[in-house]
Amino acid sequence: MKNSHDQADASLDGQLKPTRRRLLGWLVAGINLVVAGVVVGPVLGYVASPLRRKAKSEWVPVLDEAELPVGQTREASFVLRIRDGFAETDQKYSVFLHRTPDRVMAFDPACTHLGCRVKWMGDKDRYFCPCHGGVFNADGKVVSGPPPKPLEEYPVKVEDGRIWIQKKV
Numbered sequence: 321m322k323n324s325h326d327q328a329d330a331s332l333d334g335q336l337k338p339t340r341r342r343l344l345g346w347l348v349a350g351i352n353l354v355v356a357g358v359v360v361g362p363v364l365g366y367v368a369s370p371l372r373r374k375a376k377s378e379w380v381p382v383l384d385e386a387e388l389p390v391g392q393t394r395e396a397s398f399v400l401r402i403r404d405g406f407a408e409t410d411q412k413y414s415v416f417l418h419r420t421p422d423r424v425m426a427f428d429p430a431c432t433h434l435g436c437r438v439k440w441m442g443d444k445d446r447y448f449c450p451c452h453g454g455v456f457n458a459d460g461k462v463v464s465g466p467p468p469k470p471l472e473e474y475p476v477k478v479e480d481g482r483i484w485i486q487k488k489v
């Protein structure tokens with residue numbers, strides 16, 4: 321037989337149980353939110369990082385001015401330190417430089433058709449693409465074949481006796 325004290329406890333349990341259940345529900349929901357934040361936050365940050373990254377460009381010295389006489393075309397290579405997240409790597413690039421009496425032009429060696437690397441044939445005064453026969457003149461314009469547009473041209477400056485190109489990094 322229950323005494324009056326037991327009856328009071330039972331009645332108190334009945335009042336507290338919903339509150340305790342609600343409190344546990346809030347606690348579980350809070351833990352779920354924290355776990356979701358810890359897991360989903362970095363994933364969203366990683367996925368969105370290319371959108372946040374600003375396109376940057378850098379002036380890079382690629383050749384001494386004296387090494388490119390007027391009327392000549394030659395290839396030069398250079399190294400850029402590329403930062404990707406926490407990793408930094410040195411990447412090697414090349415560029416074709418062509419000098420006219422008025423200015424220096426710099427072209428990306430990637431064919432504008434499907435990206436094969438073009439070759440300079442000095443005796444023909446043309447760039448040839450080995451993949452599908454694209455041909456460009458010394459100014460980078462399409463002469464024949466499937467390339468839809470001229471070779472990509474970099475901005476160039478000549479300063480302190482060196483030829484510089486502006487490259488997106």
Ligand code: FES
Pocket residue numbers: 431432433434435436449450451452453454465466467
């Ligand atoms: S990739 Fe150069 S012609 Fe197709």
